[in-house]
Structure formats: structure tokens, C-alpha cells
Amino acid sequence: MDMRITLHLVRHGRTLWNEERRYLGHEDQGILVEGRQQLLPLRERFCTKQFVRIYCSDLLRCRQTLNVILPDSTKSAIPDDEDPGRFIPGVEYDPRLRELDFGAWEGNIYEDLKSDISYRRWIDNPAEVTPPNGESWEAFCSRIQAFLTGLYLDLKELLHVEEDPDTLVQAEAEAEAEAEAEAEAEAEAEAERAGYGCGTQRAELDVLVVTHGGVIRQIAAATLLHTEFWETQVSPGEELKLQLTWDGDRWEGVRLSE
Structure with a gap:
């Protein structure tokens, strides 16, 4: 099966440490009221x-x-503080989607760390330096890749157990129509969809991922050709939309939105 998805990557709403430009990794901090409004x-x-x-x-x-x-x-559209983060049935809450663990650097700003030689080396090449008591770059990238592979396996299972073909065809048609309307870059990809059901089955579905800035950057770097980690910028409360196709070993994608 030739699988294509539209991946909606949403960065969490703005937090106090985002406002103060502090490193925020595994610290379990909530979003501001202003962040909810945004x-x-x-x-x-x-x-x-x-x-x-x-x-x-x-x-x-x-x-x-x-x-x-x-x-x-x-x-409510704006959950109150007495209901800070309820778990929604049917949602997969995955710790692999956590931000990088900054260890001893959590809660610090650049001015706090700029004289630290290891920190400056980390800024230049995070793959060679691990924050004290934090997470290595290898471990971070590995768990993001594990999530991406698991995503394919999860969707593959979903499509295999689909009992109503008409439901799947309708979902594909709706996703295709939206992609055509939202991005001119889809033009070439649309041509590949011709001949559905004639030897090659192509599924195109919408998937939502709510996560952190570093995770979104790494997913983009892992799926978009010639895209480095720092090239992708998504502010708190914003969405990056990608179209991804499984090539048999990994996801390959194009950017549908900034």
C-alpha cells in the first residue's frame, strides 16, 4: 500500500518560560491564559x-x-485552571514526543550560560555535547525516529482493519481536495494520485501531532529533503503542515505551510 498523510504539527501554546526565553524541556509547565487565547x-x-x-x-x-x-x-474553548490538562479518550499521549531534556540547563536563559564552554560547544554542534544530566542528541533523534516509524505501523494497522471501504475512500477524497486548495506545490503530487484502485492503492489521511518546537524541527529535518534542524521555525501555538509519503523505509515529505 502506498500511504500518504497530511501531518499537522502543532507547537504547544505559550508558557511563562517561553516568554522569558528560558530553556524548557521536560519541566512540566502549563500554558499561559494568553497562550490559550492565541x-x-x-x-x-x-x-x-x-x-x-x-x-x-x-x-x-x-x-x-x-x-x-x-x-x-x-x-470550554479556554479550559480553566481547575481542569488543567485532561486526557482525551482516543488520543495517544506519547512521551517520545517530549522536548529535548536540557538537564541542568533547564530554566536558564542564554545570558546565564554564555560563559559555559560546554554550552557554547553545544550551540555549535549539539550532536557532540550533551547537557549536564540531560539528554544526548542521539537519544533525542532516536526516539523521534521511533515515533515516525511507529506512526506508519499504526496507520498501516488502521487501514488493514478498515471494514468500510466507502469510509476510507471518502476520507481520502476530502484530504485530497483540501490539499489541492491549500498548496500550489501539490500540483505535481496530485498527478501521482491518478488511477486509484488500479493496481496501486493510495491512502491519504489527516494526522494531528501536538508537541514541542524541537520535536517539530527534528520531524521536519527527518522527512524534508535538504532541511537542517534549525531551518524550521514554529512559534508557540502555531502549526506546521507537511505532506508525507511512506517510501517503504521512511517518510518523505513536502512542506504545505509555514
Whole structure:
């Protein structure tokens, strides 16, 4: 099966440490009220979206973000502090989607660390330096790659157990129509979709991932040709949308939005 998905990567809403430009990795900090307000355009954008799978970092700021952006008549658009990050049934809360663990550098800003030689070496080449008591670059990249491979296996299982072919065809048609409307870059890819059901079956589905800035950068670097980690910038509360196709070993993609 030739699988194609539209991957909606959402960075969590703004936190206090984001405002203060402090390193925020595994510290379990919630989002600001202002950060929740900034998420409302995404809530509106997703109001008619049907995601076949939803994945979320298990950290509080991502759980809160997901609670805001998934429209649901049973909950407020702006969750109050008494309901800080409820777990939504059907969502996969995955610790592999956590930000890099900055260890002893958590909570510091650049000015605090700039005289630290190891920190400056890490800035130049994070693959060669690990934050004290933190996570190595190899471990970080490895768990992101494990998530991407697991994503394929999860969707493969979903498609194999699909009992109603008409439902799958409808989902594919809706995803294809949206992609055509949202990106001119889709033109060439659309030609490849011709002949559905004539020897090659192609599935195109929407997947939502709520996670952290570093994770989004690494997913982009792992799936987009000639894209380095630092080239991708997604602010808190914003979305990066990718179209990914499984080539038999890995996801290969194109950028549909900034």
C-alpha cells in the first residue's frame, strides 16, 4: 500500500518560560491564559477536520493545548485552571514526543550560560555535547525516529482493519481536495494520485501531532529533503503542515505551510 498523510504539527501554546526565553524541556509547565487565547484560530481551523489519529506529548502544556484546539461542545474553548490538562479518550499521549531534556540547563536563559564552554560547544554542534544530566542528541533523534516509524505501523494497522471501504475512500477524497486548495506545490503530487484502485492503492489521511518546537524541527529535518534542524521555525501555538509519503523505509515529505 502506498500511504500518504497530511501531518499537522502543532507547537504547544505559550508558557511563562517561553516568554522569558528560558530553556524548557521536560519541566512540566502549563500554558499561559494568553497562550490559550492565541490557540483559538487553530480551534476554528480544525472545527471541521476529521483526524484519523491524534498524538500528543504527555507533558501538561501539550495536553492543555490539545484541549483548546479540539472543538468539543462538552468543554470550554479556554479550559480553566481547575481542569488543567485532561486526557482525551482516543488520543495517544506519547512521551517520545517530549522536548529535548536540557538537564541542568533547564530554566536558564542564554545570558546565564554564555560563559559555559560546554554550552557554547553545544550551540555549535549539539550532536557532540550533551547537557549536564540531560539528554544526548542521539537519544533525542532516536526516539523521534521511533515515533515516525511507529506512526506508519499504526496507520498501516488502521487501514488493514478498515471494514468500510466507502469510509476510507471518502476520507481520502476530502484530504485530497483540501490539499489541492491549500498548496500550489501539490500540483505535481496530485498527478501521482491518478488511477486509484488500479493496481496501486493510495491512502491519504489527516494526522494531528501536538508537541514541542524541537520535536517539530527534528520531524521536519527527518522527512524534508535538504532541511537542517534549525531551518524550521514554529512559534508557540502555531502549526506546521507537511505532506508525507511512506517510501517503504521512511517518510518523505513536502512542506504545505509555514
